[in-house]
Amino acid sequence: MTFDYDLFVIGGGSGGVRAARIAASEYGARVGLAEEDRMGGTCVIRGCVPKKLMIFASQAGAMAAESRGYGWAEASAGSFDWPAFHGKLARELDRLEGAYSGGLMGAGVQIHHQRARIRDAHTVELADGTRLSAKHILIAAGGRPQRPGIPGEELGMISDDLFTMEKLPASVLVVGGSFIACEFATILNGLGVRTTLAYRGDAVLRGFDGEMRRHATEQLRIVGVDLRLGVSPTRLDRDEAGIRASFDDGSSAVYEAVMFATGRAPYTAGLGLEEAGVKLGRKGEIIVDEWSQSSVPSIYAVGDVTDRVNLTPVAIREGHSFADTVFGAKPRKVDHSLFGAAVYLRPHELATIGLTEEQAETRATPSDVYVASFRPMRSLFGGSEARAVMKLIVDAETDKVLGCHIFGPEAGEMIQLVAIPMGMGATKAQFDAAIAVHPTLAEELVTMRKPNRRIGGTLSDKTRASA
Template sequence: MMAFDVDLFVIGGGSGGVRAARMAAATGAKVALAEDSRLGGTCVIRGCVPKKLMVFASSFREMPSEARAYGWDIPDGSFDWSVFRDKLHAELDRLEGVYRRLLDGSGVKIYDTRARLSDAHRVALASGETVTAKHILIATGGRPVRPDLPNAGLGLVSDDIFELQSLPKSILIVGGGFIACEMACIMAGLGVKVTQFYRGAQILRGFDDEARGLIAESMKAQGIELHLGTNIVEMAEAAAMAEDDANMGAGVESAVDLLPQSGQLGCPVWVKATNGMEQSFDSVLFATGRSPNTAHMGLEDLGVTLGRYGEISVDAYSQTAIPSIYAIGDVTNRVNLTPVAIREGMAFVRTVFEGEPTPVDHDLIPSAVFTQPELGTVGLTEEAARAQEPIEVYCTSFRPMRTAFAGGDARVLMKLIISQSSRKVLGCHIVAPDAGEMIQLAAIAVKMGATKEDFDRTVAVHPTMAEELVTMRTATRTA
């Protein structure tokens, strides 16, 4: 039998890879991990954590006026990006250090370099070393992608936002998914003039129609200029376009043709849209999708099956077509959420190192979109449930006490989707401040199979927004 250098080699130092490495090491396995960027991965360094801190920062914009409505003498104040940015990066440095200490403390050997597969048991490192492993776990995550558009390199992607030296005065955000909508609300809250293009008929495709409609209206009320059914036709550096205009008629070649493929981070950009709109923005942010990080890893040469988007195909136990190679997290493009990647890593360790075959449970996963207000959801949308079976819908929308007292027009939404036959709650959707906090608790009941009558038997906590989840007695509609 071949002697291996390690029992497990993990490629990728994000939340899923780190959790799997630590859990495997706890079983007595010899574990190594390679990461060519920063430990913590997308969530800690370029996603969930810095994004949520930006959400917090942006939410203070409305606080002074609301406080004044309650009798506090508080001036509006101003936001200093440099102060926030410096503290943000210090926090990310701290968190990366925590991840490194956790791995070191677990006995995991860390390679700060890129890795690729030479064969089913051999990992080649960019540093020149080769490590043999009984099992290999790929947890390389995903990356934001720019659209196939000339001069798309002039635009930012989500990773770039945290590196800006200064906030733009205006920004165009292209996309309608949760990253685009969250960034639109964040930037608007920080005082940036926000325009958003989305080629679809409504933002947040895949979420409940009623909930995403309310989010869209709330975003418009915040001053976000939302253009649906709209996309970019052409883009160029704004300065070059101005020079091109000045030289028109003098035989000068079009500035669009002379542009480099990438400009400075956040440079002013001129945009022409499908609706005929032409405008310059200080920055353009593309939030038009992400791709799995599988390129140049030697996967296809070994027979690892990749899907149409480059994702690694795995079975219910996260195993690839090569028995010694497994994959978890966004690189598999199953459910691209950090807690899911962590669960997948834990299930992998139980299956491979603890002798307890554990399939990954992807059913009834709660999630939140950190727009303002937030959207929390678990289970089926009304549209998906209606296509599956006869349902009842319980729904209410109202002005919450806190903002209503201050004269605000913001509304919240509480919605339950009920199976007519089993009476189980098939879906719960909340649009409200702190909806993410509320949906986490509601998801426990939904995951346990609670019925509408179980909700009805629960005494309300008054006065709260969430009490509406247990006080709705009459169905809004049936289908």
């Protein structure tokens, strides 16, 4: 059978773009790609990139305060000009989108700027009614923010909306305790918005290491975010002064804006997947095997639409591995068991890789926990009380480093380097053998000599020594 394409990709985000470009440029495949919105997907247009730039912008006030601690008596951040920043941000996103499109076109990929859906195992239909055939179809449509399902939820924003605001609100309620909620609370607070964060749990960042969660929660409070833990909004109503949020503890308050960061879901609705025989999970995610292949052999999926590990670098690795496997005759799987991640809070970030202490406690073999908690030189001299914390989880029998957690300045930069030796199976002795670079924060990772406690396994004494 003759097909219009060797590969048709639905979704122009990082995973889909990587798969399309590698298949076309390195393996000579005839590739088509459909994207209904802007090229670049969530990370480039509505996530990682603009968010990180906003994080940088939100630091100015803290940097000015630190500068005064170093003797710059007149240091001041002044007032923040949202329109000026927003215009520059839009131009940068346009540039990046152009780079994504240019890279695809340079590789020979034909781009269709419209929505596509599956008709059968080898056919896609574009929004204009055009039907195209492909030997292989790759779904890389990503995920979308979800609203909580309460009355008046349409009055609230989702994270996507933050990047298109014409002006900053005077006050905002951020709903949720995820990394998205915490990062945007950090951003808005740093830009001078009176920020409240409401989360139903007792500490933010569920799923991260418990000790690090407590530090992140406290930092939000210290920098001025009004934390309302253990509560959730039950409804939103229009009020003369803004939006009134009613909470499940019986209280209510008025905010100029409300932003929901209450989870994301795979963007699979209306793609025709079930009609084509593709099996979906409870959240609408495409169920795939270790090769990213769905229940229909010619249809594959990568990235957030599979709800495996919803991180851009993981989607890129999945897309590249798919192209190598299917078009390059170089079978390659993605190991989802070990990957680094960072939450871009301020002044200290939270970064992690491997097992949390809570996970290590459930293992059959014991683990040693090494913790260093200290006030970094830079912030200490500048007058800040902020503490940095570093933690290593080590298998007590093999000495292998199983987990690393860092709460401190530029923690994301450090965890990327830690990921290399951990991926190679490094032991604590090998960490210790590295000569420290002094004075740095990262030297603490190679100077922790005695464990603070032993956990898990039959040998555990559950002793909690002081950190």
